[in-house]
Amino acid sequence: IQLTQSPSSLSAFVGDRVTITCRASQAISSYLAWYQQKPGKAPKLLIYAASTLQSGVPSRFSGSGSGTDFTLTISSLQPEDFGTYHCQQVNSYPITFGQGTRLEIK
């Protein structure tokens, strides 16, 4: 299953609402996760099961979608939210990731 993220990169101001999308090449129910990765660090789980916030993750992060179309939203962008965001499907093997979305703070 191929995952396509858009945009590939974006730049936004602190306080902006940011949305990243992930489209699956076939239906994956709600078996999707979102990860945040800072340079030189391992990915960090933000959202799983498409919309469940991982423990300890700020509530400004939210996820939605099912089937083939999913979104990650940051309601009010903070300086520490820079990095690359990855979606991952776990509906079926092989597990696959999107190509990543690089988020910069203006």
Add this chain to the structure above:
Amino acid sequence: QITLKESGPTLVKPTQTLTLTCTFSGFSLSTSGVSVGWIRQPPRKALEWLALIYWNDDKHYSPSLKSRLTITKDTSKNQVVLTMTNMDPVDTATYYCAHRHCTGGSCYDDYWGQGTLVTVSS
């Protein structure tokens, strides 16, 4: 507290076999439902899932790499080992292992090791 750490060579020559060890704590791979996976990331590229192993020794591999990969576990040592044969420069990447959290019928990588950079060069 769950922690994982990858170890292995930082430099391998083309055609050699890579052996990576993931040593973990805070959970047991003999507990029902637990699994550990391997993911890699070439420099400035996307994450690529490689393989995973379950508590019951069930294993899954990336189809594109299946012929070159072997994943095993040593429950007594709290380790998962990944071997990759016939290494090539395109296999240069940071290799991560991750604990998988299972809920609602599926599992997600909730704890990751720091990663280990493996360079393939003669």
